[in-house]
Amino acid sequence: MSKRRKSQRAGEASPKRTKVRDVFVPRPFEGLVDEPEWIALRELVPAASAPLRLTEDLVAEHGDRPVVLATVLPMAAPAMSRADGQVFVGLQRHQQSGDVSRDLAEALLCALRTEPGQPVQVPPMPGEGPRLQDVLVDAPLEISMHEGFEFWLEPEAAGNPTVQASLERANAAVYPTVRLSAARAAYWCQVPEKAHVRWVLPDDEDAALDTLARLGAAGTLTLGDHTRFAGMFRAHGRLAPVWDLPPDVPAAEWEDPVTQFAKRYAEALADPTPLDPAGRRARQGLVGRQLTLR
Numbered sequence: 001m002s003k004r005r006k007s008q009r010a011g012e013a014s015p016k017r018t019k020v021r022d023v024f025v026p027r028p029f030e031g032l033v034d035e036p037e038w039i040a041l042r043e044l045v046p047a048a049s050a051p052l053r054l055t056e057d058l059v060a061e062h063g064d065r066p067v068v069l070a071t072v073l074p075m076a077a078p079a080m081s082r083a084d085g086q087v088f089v090g091l092q093r094h095q096q097s098g099d100v101s102r103d104l105a106e107a108l109l110c111a112l113r114t115e116p117g118q119p120v121q122v123p124p125m126p127g128e129g130p131r132l133q134d135v136l137v138d139a140p141l142e143i144s145m146h147e148g149f150e151f152w153l154e155p156e157a158a159g160n161p162t163v164q165a166s167l168e169r170a171n172a173a174v175y176p177t178v179r180l181s182a183a184r185a186a187y188w189c190q191v192p193e194k195a196h197v198r199w200v201l202p203d204d205e206d207a208a209l210d211t212l213a214r215l216g217a218a219g220t221l222t223l224g225d226h227t228r229f230a231g232m233f234r235a236h237g238r239l240a241p242v243w244d245l246p247p248d249v250p251a252a253e254w255e256d257p258v259t260q261f262a263k264r265y266a267e268a269l270a271d272p273t274p275l276d277p278a279g280r281r282a283r284q285g286l287v288g289r290q291l292t293l294r
Contacts (some may be wrong), residue, residue, distance in 0.1 A: 022125060024098035027237035031133050034141045036185035036200040036238060042091040042100070043235045044187055044198055045071050046174045047146040052089070052108075053137035062112040069141070074152060074166065078107035082154055083117035095124040100236070101131040108135060145179050147171075178251035182258035188251040195245040196230070197223065197254055200238055203269060208239045213275060213283035214268040223257040231289035242291060 029038040041048055052067040066086045073080050073090035080088040089108050096103050106126035114120045144151075148171035157163045180186040185200040201208045212232070215221045221229045228244040245254065275283060 021127070022098045025101065028100035028102075029132070029236060031138075033138055034184070036202045037141050037143065038091075039236045039238055039240075040185040040187060040198075040200045041069070041071050041141075041143070044189070044200070044240070045145075045177055045179075047071055047149055047151075047177075048143055048179075049146065049151055050141040050143045053139065054112075055135055055137060058112065058135060065112065067108065068151075070152070072149075074149075074170070077120070078103070078122040079111035079120040080152075081111045081114040081116055081118060081120050084154055085116045087111040088152070097125050099131070101133065102126055102129060105129070105131045105135050108132075143179060145177065147176075148174055180251070180255060180258055182255045183262045186258055188245075188254055190247060193247060195247045195249070197243045197245060197258060198240055199258070200235065200240045201265075202238070205234070205237065205239055207269065209283060209286060210275060210279075211265055211269045212239075212241060212286055213279045214271060215264060216282035216286060217276070217278040218268075220261075220264055223254065223261055227257075231291040232286065233291040 027035075029035040032038055041050070048071050050069045052069050054062070054064075054067060068086060068088050070088050070090050072092040073088055076090065076092060076094050078090055078093045078095075080090075082088065087108065089104055089111065091104070093103075093107075103126060106129060107120070107122045109130070110122045111120045149167060153163065153167070175189055175191050177187055177189045180188055180197070183199055184202065186197060187199075188195065188197050190196075203211070212221065216229070223243050223245070226246050230242045230244045232239050232241045234240075
């Protein structure tokens with residue numbers, strides 16, 4: 001048999017790989033009641049968790065297994081099926097498609113199909129299928145903030161030296177972060193020699209930008225003395241303004257300034273008049289002050 005004929009037969013015997021079409025979704029958490037908090041946990045918060053509720057169909061199929069949303073899991077894994085039956089889904093991961101909601105839903109479904117205590121295999125490109133909005137009972141997130149990643153561990157793993165060493169390395173990367181009660185999805189954080197408030201706004205990008213421009217033109221864009229509006233970044237179809245703060249002022253002291261700013265923001269958002277020349281200049285200045293995330 002000729003080499004050409006052999007290669008043709010080999011090609012016929014090998015199944016063709018189906019190419020998975022990727023689709024970019026600019027607002028993957030759209031429709032979830034806590035969309036800004038999902039964004040904040042994915043992009044801003046180092047260590048936090050929240051329980052999730054499965055739809056009735058999934059409970060009937062897989063049982064009422066506890067499901068926990070985590071900012072990040074060991075080795076940035078997409079999901080984990082613990083020996084005690086708990087399922088963890090990680091928001092911050094290495095591989096992802098253009099639809100974060102689809103990625104997370106697929107990771108959750110893979111974990112539910114995995115025997116407790118076994119590694120969870122998740123495809124890097126899940127293709128078409130259910131999204132978070134299809135697999136969860138939608139409700140506000142009950143977020144727990146953590147100083148480290150001990151919440152990953154099962155009790156029997158606490159004394160394992162290898163596990164402890166890995167945990168210490170992960171905890172060393174956690175910077176102090178406090179969830180503020182003054183506004184949803186507003187967080188204070190402290191990085192070396194700096195402190196910030198970062199707030200994922202719930203409004204359409206254009207409306208939010210116009211509102212910030214009104215406040216900038218009025219000179220009310222800061223959080224008070226010794227603070228500076230540092231700029232803003234875009235994340236999953238929403239804007240997140242960032243303020244530089246004195247590093248020695250604790251998080252609790254910023255509750256009132258953020259509350260007052262939220263009131264000014266709401267009033268400016270409700271203003272139906274077009275931006276005046278000063279507002280338009282301020283808007284252009286804000287566009288030029290977009291920050292790089294992290």
